[in-house]
Structure formats: C-alpha cells, structure tokens
Amino acid sequence: MIYIAICDDQIHQIERIKKCIENMNLKEVNIYTFTDEKEMISFCKNKNRNFIFILDIVLQNKVSGIDIAKKINHLFEQPIVLFISNYLEKVTDIFEVDHCYFIYKPELERRLKDALEKAIQIYNNNSRTISFKSGMDTFVVPLSDIYSIERIKRYSLIKCKDHTYRVLDDFQALFPKLNGYFHQCHQCYIVNFMNVKEFNKKEFILKDHSYVPISRSRLKETEYSFQMFLKGL
Template sequence: MLNIALCDDTNVELARVERFTLEYPFTKVEVDTFGSGQKLLQYVAKNKTEYNIYLLDIEMADMDGISLAKKVREFDNKAVIIFVTNYDEYMPDVFKVQTFDYILKPVNKETLFEVLQRADHYLHSSHSYFEFSYERNKLIINEDEIMYFEKSGRAAHIYTETKEYKCNQTTSQILAQLDPMAFTQIHASYIINLKYVVGIKCENIMMKRIVNGEIQDTYLELPISRKYKKDFKQKMINYMRKRF
C-alpha cells in the first residue's frame, strides 16, 4: 500500500491531483491532502503519521515545497519526495533534498501513474540502489536499470535503459556501491551489469542494445581487457547459476 501526502495551496489543483492519485490502478493508495506545509508538518507531528510518498507543490506561499522537503528530511530519509511545479527551472534545486522525481503542471494522469509506478517499485523492491551526486544534485537510481558505466576523465557516464547520467566518482568508489554479483569491471573505462550481457566475441562483450525501452536486434559491443577476462567469465558463470 502507498500512503501519500499531497500538499498544494491551490485547492483546485490539490483536488485534481488527489483524484488522479486515487485512481492509481496498481497498488492500494491512501491519500491525505494539505493546503500548506505547516499543516502537513503539524499533522505528522501530532499524529505520528508516516507517509512513504510526499507529492509537494513547489510554489506555495507560506512555505515553498523545497523548504518543506528539507523539513521532511529531518525526520524521514527514506520517503519518496516528488515535486509538482510549473517551471522546470527548479530542477537543479529539487535534487538537493534527495528527490525521486518532479512533474510539471498541469499534471496529467499518465505521467503521474508512471512516476508513482516507479516510486512503488522503488519502495517495495529488494534491489539495491546507486546514489551519486553531479553538479551538486543528489540522485538515486535502481541498480537493476543500469546497463553500464563508462569513465571519461574525472566523470563517469551512467547508461540506463532509458537515460544517461553523469557522476563524479572514481572507479573504485563506483564498484564499492555496486552488487559484486551483478556488476563487474571489464576495462579501465567500463563497468557492466551482467544482466545485460549477451555473450563475448573476441575482445568485446556483447550487450543488449535498448532504444526507447525496446530491445534491438543489434548488440552493443564494449571492449574487455585481457586482465579482466578471467574474472568476467567466472562472474558470468556465478551470475547464471544464481539466476537459474
């Protein structure tokens, strides 16, 4: 079940998002609505209520959504925070409070359902998550969705099924966070998720190629260095045994 707190000082928008949220079809949902950040915080403190998702409007008069999120983070580091905003100019700020995502107004049902479904999966999944910072933004993504990392100078590019991110971590820092049964280094520049491996061809690892969420007929080929080949083969065997 998802316990969701909605906070927006515009009654019409608050009612609209509440209606859409209650129509979420994949998991039972309970929703409490608040017309201000102060009311939300007072209610939580008085009733010792725990929410696993906070849907917060950014542009509120008494306390803006980002300030409210910072207050929430003082007593809850695990809840999913999703911002609703009229402007995408807030994006650099919202990720400073460990934000899951943000939705632009006017909120449409399909976008809301997609974000809630990812949040639902995040909250109830036993999978690990990769946390990183880039340009002072704090981000978190499901390890399962990461296809591979590519180091380029000081930065590392993170390729998922749908997006590309960057982080400022060393190879050793990246590996320290990842599940060693699922990820392995194959080259000075590459760390891969064994889930996406199709095979090995000469000096290259064949990876699934995914475009717009669809698996392609062609493969992505990443180089494997000789020093990593033996370890890769053993890890691949162990991974397949664990999987099947």
C-alpha cells in the same frame, strides 16, 4: 498499505492530483491532502509511517517545496518525494535534495501515473528486509539501510547507515536475498545504487561519504547497470 501526502496551497490543484491517483485504481492506498506544510509534517510524523510526498515547489506563502523536502528527508527514515510545479525553471533546484520525480503541472495527467508507479516501486523495495546471523544473534535489516557489502577473507561486512555487521555468508549466499538495486562492481564489493551520491570510472561515492571501488574488469557492466538504474528512477 501505501500512504500518500499531497501538499499544495491551491485546493483545485489538490483535487486534480487526487483525482488522477484515484483514476489509477490502486489497491490499499491512503491519500492525505494539505495546504500547509507544517500541518502535513506534524500529521505524517504522528502516523509513524513511510510516505510518498507530492509537493508543489512554489507555495503562495513563499515557502519552498525544496525546503520542505529537506525537512522531510531529515525527519523521516525513508521518504519518497515527487515534485510538481508550473515553473520549468525550478527543475535545476530539485537536485539540492533527494527526490524521485519532477512533474510539470500542465502535463500532470500524462506524467503522474509513471511517476507514482516508480515511487511505489521504491516504496515497496524500501519495505523489504534481509535477515542474517552475525555472531550468536540474528538481525533483520531493511535493504534500503545497506550502503555496501565488502568481502574480507572469510567474512562479509554488511555496511549500513548506523552499523556494520560481520557475517560468514559469501556473496553467492547473500545475493538471492537482495533486490535489483544491488550490483557487484568489484570482486570484493557489492554496492546499493539507491545509496550512491556520485559515480566515476574508479569508484562510487555513497551518501555517507564512504567509497566503493570499481574494478576495471567490471567497469563496463557496472556503468551500464548504473545507467539503467538511473533511467528507472
């Protein structure tokens, strides 16, 4: 089941967005609509589910959709944010916060389908997990929680948001359990593109401010793969 929350202070715009989504004939989708961001956040928190949020950037009560997205990214584990606006000059502001897509409202009917399909792809990937043994215990971890994997001698270190797991599985054993967002950029490192904050020709800087090196022999392939990943967002 996919959960979508729409927040816009204009009822006719909400109905317009909702109609576009309904015309896509998506299966197992719940759509919730709000004109007040506080009501939306409270409702979604109580649902205890992952949501795709469709947010207007400029609301009449002078609340910024950018600020709402910052709260959402802080309060929710894996939110996916789509911004919509009548104002193209707001495009530069959206890079202050993690988001999936920006839609110019006059082009809503033409753009929403592609935006939502990409959001759903991320939504589904966020739901995928990996299981592995670390010591005597077996763990199940969302793939989206993994930042990188480092190979040190006989062990692989699976570095997650809040914990690092040491496993015996090598990269050959781990790769089939991963999704297309993971890439081996070094003989000893696998990076999760979804958790990359910055990229240069020497390393990736991740969202937790850690670094993943890129080997010279893998630079061209890594650069191409990362560009393809960005185009897919």
